[in-house]
Amino acid sequence: MTKFLPPYEKQEYLEQALFLYLRYSKFLDDDYAQRGMPVFEYFNQLITSLSPFFWVITEDDEVSGFVYLDNLIGDGERLHSAELTTCFKKKFWGDYTKRCARLFLNFCFERFGFYKIKALVYPENSRVITLLKDSGFRKEALLKNETLRNNSLQDIEVYSVFNTRKAEK
Numbered sequence: 730m731t732k733f734l735p736p737y738e739k740q741e742y743l744e745q746a747l748f749l750y751l752r753y754s755k756f757l758d759d760d761y762a763q764r765g766m767p768v769f770e771y772f773n774q775l776i777t778s779l780s781p782f783f784w785v786i787t788e789d790d791e792v793s794g795f796v797y798l799d800n801l802i803g804d805g806e807r808l809h810s811a812e813l814t815t816c817f818k819k820k821f822w823g824d825y826t827k828r829c830a831r832l833f834l835n836f837c838f839e840r841f842g843f844y845k846i847k848a849l850v851y852p853e854n855s856r857v858i859t860l861l862k863d864s865g866f867r868k869e870a871l872l873k874n875e876t877l878r879n880n881s882l883q884d885i886e887v888y889s890v891f892n893t894r895k896a897e898k
Contacts, residue, residue: 731829733784733836736776736795742785745792747772753816756854759876759883782811786829793821796833798846810845811837822856830864838892847889851878858886866890 736743750757750772763771775797776783783797794817803809815833817826837843848866850857866888874882 730789731793731832732787733796733833734787735781736783736785738785742787742792743776746776746785746795749792749795749816749818755879756851756857757814757816759878760880761876786817786833788821788825793818793825794829796829798837808841808843810847811843813846813848826860827863830860834864834890838894842892844892845889847887849885849887852884852886858888861888861890864890 734742736746747769751768754762754768766774779797779799782799782801784795785792786794786796794815796813796815798811798813800812801808802811813833815830817829834846837846847869848857848861849872850861852858852871867890868886869889870887872885872887875885876883
């Protein structure tokens with residue numbers, strides 16, 4: 730059974746999430762992310778700063794991935810939008826990630842009342858772009874030379890999905 734849990738619920742959750750981050754950080758971060766910090770310290774700070782909007786995704790007590798929301802727009806009473814970042818173990822790629830995306834989006838729209846969730850993706854990350862499109866996201870923008878990655882200028886694509894139930898109200 731798929732669950733979204735706080736990463737500090739079990740020590741092994743945190744360790745498995747860190748391992749995933751180490752494996753896939755080149756797809757998640759730009760050159761400015763860690764700012765010279767040790768990786769474990771950076772990842773711990775990331776989780777702490779995003780709490781309660783950082784979750785490990787578990788399947789039968791195994792961490793299959795992690796997901797977090799940042800750059801939230803709204804206030805203490807109402808959240809309007811957020812940026813989504815997610816990462817999965819390779820063995821869970823495919824139909825499982827599509828199912829998790831639907832579950833997580835429903836969770837965010839129902840529990841937090843978001844109107845919009847967006848994802849910023851490097852254009853060459855076709856696997857994530859396909860997952861986003863399959864989950865109802867549409868490309869909104871191409872940000873040319875938005876950041877540096879591996880000391881080179883890097884474009885970023887912005888994909889968004891809207892809470893259609895909220896839009897109908």
